[in-house]
Amino acid sequence: MAPRFDFSDLWAKDTRRGTPVVVKMENPNYSIVEVEEPDSAFQPMEKSRGKNAKQVTWVLLLKAHKAVGCLTWLATLFWSLLGSVKRRLSFTHPLGSERLGRDRWLFTAIKLFLAASLATLGFELVAYYRGWHYFKNPNLHIPTSKLEIQSLFHLFYVGWLSLRADYIAPPIKALSKFCIVLFLVQSVDRLILCLGCFWIKFKKIKPRIVEEPFRYDDVEGSGSEYPMVLVQIPMCNEKEVYEQSISAVCQLDWPKDRMLIQVLDDSDDESIQQLIRAEVTRWSQKGVNIIYRHRLVRTGYKAGNLKSAMSCDYVEAYEFVAIFDADFQPNSDFLKLTVPHFKGKPELGLVQARWAFVNKDENLLTRLQNINLCFHFEVEQQVNGVFLNFFGFNGTAGVWRIKALEESGGWLERTTVEDMDIAVRAHLHGWKFIYLNDVKVLCEVPESYETYKKQQHRWHSGPMQLFRLCLRAILTSKIAMWKKANLILLFFLLRKLILPFYSFTLFCVILPITMFVPEAELPVWVICYVPIFMSLLNILPAPKSFPFIVPYLLFENTMSVTKFNAMVSGLFQLGSSYEWIVTKKAGRSSESDLLDLNDKESKKMPNQILRGVSDSELLEISQVEEQKKQPVSVKKTNKIFHKELALAFLLLTAAVRSLLASQGVHFYFLLFQGLTTLLVGLDLIGEQMS
Numbered sequence: 013m014a015p016r017f018d019f020s021d022l023w024a025k026d027t028r029r030g031t032p033v034v035v036k037m038e039n040p041n042y043s044i045v046e047v048e049e050p051d052s053a054f055q056p057m058e059k060s061r062g063k064n065a066k067q068v069t070w071v072l073l074l075k076a077h078k079a080v081g082c083l084t085w086l087a088t089l090f091w092s093l094l095g096s097v098k099r100r101l102s103f104t105h106p107l108g109s110e111r112l113g114r115d116r117w118l119f120t121a122i123k124l125f126l127a128a129s130l131a132t133l134g135f136e137l138v139a140y141y142r143g144w145h146y147f148k149n150p151n152l153h154i155p156t157s158k159l160e161i162q163s164l165f166h167l168f169y170v171g172w173l174s175l176r177a178d179y180i181a182p183p184i185k186a187l188s189k190f191c192i193v194l195f196l197v198q199s200v201d202r203l204i205l206c207l208g209c210f211w212i213k214f215k216k217i218k219p220r221i222v223e224e225p226f227r228y229d230d231v232e233g234s235g236s237e238y239p240m241v242l243v244q245i246p247m248c249n250e251k252e253v254y255e256q257s258i259s260a261v262c263q264l265d266w267p268k269d270r271m272l273i274q275v276l277d278d279s280d281d282e283s284i285q286q287l288i289r290a291e292v293t294r295w296s297q298k299g300v301n302i303i304y305r306h307r308l309v310r311t312g313y314k315a316g317n318l319k320s321a322m323s324c325d326y327v328e329a330y331e332f333v334a335i336f337d338a339d340f341q342p343n344s345d346f347l348k349l350t351v352p353h354f355k356g357k358p359e360l361g362l363v364q365a366r367w368a369f370v371n372k373d374e375n376l377l378t379r380l381q382n383i384n385l386c387f388h389f390e391v392e393q394q395v396n397g398v399f400l401n402f403f404g405f406n407g408t409a410g411v412w413r414i415k416a417l418e419e420s421g422g423w424l425e426r427t428t429v430e431d432m433d434i435a436v437r438a439h440l441h442g443w444k445f446i447y448l449n450d451v452k453v454l455c456e457v458p459e460s461y462e463t464y465k466k467q468q469h470r471w472h473s474g475p476m477q478l479f480r481l482c483l484r485a486i487l488t489s490k491i492a493m494w495k496k497a498n499l500i501l502l503f504f505l506l507r508k509l510i511l512p513f514y515s516f517t518l519f520c521v522i523l524p525i526t527m528f529v530p531e532a533e534l535p536v537w538v539i540c541y542v543p544i545f546m547s548l549l550n551i552l553p554a555p556k557s558f559p560f561i562v563p564y565l566l567f568e569n570t571m572s573v574t575k576f577n578a579m580v581s582g583l584f585q586l587g588s589s590y591e592w593i594v595t596k597k598a599g600r601s602s603e604s605d606l607l608d609l610n611d612k613e614s615k616k617m618p619n620q621i622l623r624g625v626s627d628s629e630l631l632e633i634s635q636v637e638e639q640k641k642q643p644v645s646v647k648k649t650n651k652i653f654h655k656e657l658a659l660a661f662l663l664l665t666a667a668v669r670s671l672l673a674s675q676g677v678h679f680y681f682l683l684f685q686g687l688t689t690l691l692v693g694l695d696l697i698g699e700q701m702s
Contacts, residue, residue, distance in 0.1 A: 117586070118577045122658040125521070129665045132528045139169050140672050181531035184522065191518040192538055194510050199546055201506055206549050208395040217398055219446045222356040225348065238270040239354075241347060242330040242414075246317045247288070247338035248278040253456070253597045254288050260341035262295045262302060265348055272330065273302040276317045278310050312425030314407075315433075319423040322414075330414060337408040339597045341370075341454045349451045350411045361416030361443030362435070364393070365409045368452040371598065374459055376560075377698035380567050381457045381464065383550060383557045390449065390553035397447030400498065402439045407431030409453040416443045426481060429474030436482055436499070440489040459598050459699040461692060462651055466593045468571065469578040475508040476582030509579060516576035519569045519685070520659055524666035527678065536677050566688040567697075573655050598699075656693030660686050 144166070161167050212218075226237045243261055247254055261273055277288050285306060292304040307320055318335070321327075332351060336342060342365075350363045366389045372382040396403040407430070417423075420437040427433055435445070458464040486499050523539060526532045547565045551557050557564070580586060663686030670679040691697055 118573070118580075119655045119658060122655060122662060125524070126658055126662045126665065129524065129528060129662055129669075133665055133669055135169070135172070136528070136669060136672065138165070142166075144169060176529055177531050181529050184525060184529055184532040188518070188522045188526070188532060188534060191514045191522065192534075194514040195518060195538070195542070198506060198511055198514070199542060201502065202546060202549055205391050205395050206552065208399060209391045209553075212394060212398055218450065219353060219397075219448060221352045223352075225352045226355075238267050239332060239351065240330040241266060241271045241351060241411075242327060242333040243271060243273045244276055244318065244321055244333060244335050245274065245338060246276040246278070246314050246321075246335070248314075248317075248594050249281055249284055250279070250338035250594075250597065251281075251284050251287065253339040254284075255291055256341055257336065257338050258288075258291050258295065258302075260343075261336060262298075262300045263344050264342065264346060265344045268299060268301055271301060271347075272326070273300065274321050275302065275304050276321050277304065277306045278317050279306075280310070313428070313430075315423045315425045315430035318430070319425070322417070322422060327414070332411050333414055333417070334411045335408055336453070337455070339456045340408050342409070343453075346451065346453065347411075350448065353446055353448075354411075354413060357444075359442070359444050360446060361413050361420075361438050362405060362445040363411045364397070364403070364406060364445065364447045365451040365453050366393075366447075366449050367406070367409060368454050369457050370454050371456050371459060374598075375698055376563065377461060377464060378457050378459055379557060379560055380564050383554050383560070383564050384568075385457070386554040386557075387550045387552075393447045394449050397445060400495075401444040401446070402495075402498075403435070403445055403447060404503075405431040405435035405445075409455070413443075416441075419443075427474050427477040428470050429478055432475060433478050433482075436478065437485075439495075439499070440482075440485060440491060442491070456597050458595055460596070461653075461695055461698045463596045464698065465571075465574050465653075467595050468574050469581075470593070472508070472512060472575045472578035473582030475504065476579055477585075479504045479508070480583065509583070512572055512575035512579045515569065515572035520572060520663070523678070524662050524682065527666040527669040527673070527675070527682070530673060533675075533678075539681050540677055562684075563688070566685055567692070569685055570656065570659075570689045570692050573659055577655070651695050653693045653695065656689050660690035660693050662686075663689060 161170065226239075243264070245257060245261060247257075250257075258273075258275060264271065275288060275292050277285060279285050279288065289304050292302055295302050305321060307317065310316070312319065322333075332354065334347065334350075346365070350365060353363050354360050367385065369378070369382055369385070372378050393403050393406075416438050417434065420434060420441050420443070422434075423430055424433055439445075458467055483500070486496055489496070518534075519539070522532075523534055526534055543565055544561070547561050547568075551561055551564065663682050667679055667682035667686055670682055
């Protein structure tokens with residue numbers, strides 16, 4: 013029998029040794045401690061035990077040291093922030109402030125509001141320190157008789173309270189209710205769009221090719237089944253991006269005899285013209301069917317450039333036209349993914365691809381733009397394309413049926429949004445659109461606030477110009493009534509007019525004013541809960557941007573100044589509504605393999621024999637190569653934006669007033685919104701301009 017090793021009896025034994033000892037002290041100043049075992053004397057003392065003066069002193073010193081360390085860290089952080097701000101502002105050019113021109117009306121209005129707010133704040137501060145907290149304490153009696161008036165200033169303050177309650181608060185309440193209704197309507201529209209996007213994802217709805225794709229005819233040695241495609245690259249002084257754009261388009265997978273590339277150069281700089289012409293010559297020598305066009309009379313901006321190119325006689329031989337802006341870099345299979353959708357669909361006029369951004373993570377400004385544009389493409393464009401077969405053409409990364417362009421009147425120079433103009437006119441003529449969310453074309457977003465602001469001004473003033481010009485055409489068109497209602501109420505009014513109107517009026521005008529007119533105070537759900545919920549909906553297509561939800565909300569409110577100004581300018585033909593400023597590019601590369609390919613091609617060029625090239629062209633190419641090697645000194649500067657700065661001081665003034673009334677949510681919202689607007693006004697967001 014195996015031996016039994018059972019140590020449970022040993023474990024169960026009481027290992028304590030000795031007997032309990034009770035120690036009693038006769039001195040009443042000492043506590044009585046009962047020691048049951050030797051180890052108990054080394055156990056932690058009870059928290060209830062009293063501490064002597066020296067221990068308390070050391071604890072206070074440690075806490076003071078920790079507090080001083082925390083304050084030192086905060087002071088260091090604040091000082092570093094001030095240092096970075098000073099360094100950025102040191103690049104501000106003496107003439108680098110924003111040129112207001114004829115758009116000074118909004119800046120003047122904000123300055124008047126700011127002056128009135130500062131005067132009212134000083135008035136309220138004096139009354140506050142004298143103890144006249146009539147609104148904060150509803151039980152406090154407001155004097156009405158002359159006997160209760162303490163002084164002349166007291167009389168003025170009581171008169172201000174009566175004027176505020178009887179004459180100022182009612183119109184502000186009415187305007188705020190109107191803006192809140194618009195805010196809720198627009199929020200419902202966003203929610204419906206998101207539900208439509210969820211339905212598309214759930215049902216896996218997407219445009220599909222009806223018939224078989226085109227086949228290459230090996231017998232004849234040409235792509236006889238492939239339709240003739242014209243590819244246009246409009247550009248103007250695009251020195252940073254012309255090379256990679258032309259390179260990407262020239263590598264499109266399509267039969268060479270069925271495709272023609274037009275480089276439509278509107279540059280007014282002769283050195284840039286030489287660079288682009290040399291790049292076209294280089295690809296032409298490789299067998300690519302590409303031509304260079306330069307207009308002598310540069311009218312109509314991009315629309316005039318495209319209109320001039322479409323007037324060429326050889327365009328009649330082509331069935332489709334693909335358009336790419338200078339910073340767009342399509343993949344080689346772009347045409348094979350888009351053009352086959354036209355096969356068997358004679359009513360289809362446009363196939364639009366999605367944009368993707370090579371510099372979306374470059375800085376905070378590009379990340380915030382990516383949130384907006386992802387929602388635009390993933391939700392707005394896709395839902396409208398699936399359920400309505402209509403959306404605004406994005407001006408690039410799309411393929412048009414040339415017959416649809418011609419029947420719709422072609423490119424017109426009457427607005428700065430020629431892409432939206434041709435899309436609306438084509439829709440009125442019965443043409444349908446398809447949006448391909450899976451086909452992406454790489455491009456850039458602006459990296460500096462000045463460039464982004466100019467772009468947004470054009471994007472929000474142009475639709476209002478177009479709305480004025482095409483309203484009668486929409487009403488008299490032969491399309492269905494629900495399509496007319498969608499165009500007027502949703503496409504133009506709700507998303508192009510109402511959105512910038514209520515966004516600026518509610519959060520940048522009414523909210524600061526209500527701090528000085530507390531009778532018309534906005535509810536918390538209007539300034540906090542609903543905006544956060546809508547921001548969450550906007551971020552859904554870009555889930556990686558969730559940490560930027562608060563900066564996104566604050567920045568969108570700041571941008572409402574520019575959008576509101578542009579909307580009013582376009583609607584009433586004010587200021588620079590017809591001004592077109594080319595969006596400055598940084599020249600970010602799309603893919604590493606594209607760069608490698610360019611390097612390989614550049615290495616092969618000197619060893620190749622340039623057939624059919626004249627001596628003058630060879631000399632021009634050599635001059636261009638030498639020009640590329642020369643280093644270019646770039647000086648970066650900051651700009652000061654007056655409207656944003658004035659609005660920032662207005663919001664911060666209102667924040668101080670809300671602090672007197674102990675309005676927590678309102679104070680924090682105004683404080684952070686004011687600081688955000690201040691940073692934007694000082695051009696401390698995004699990259700500096702060169």
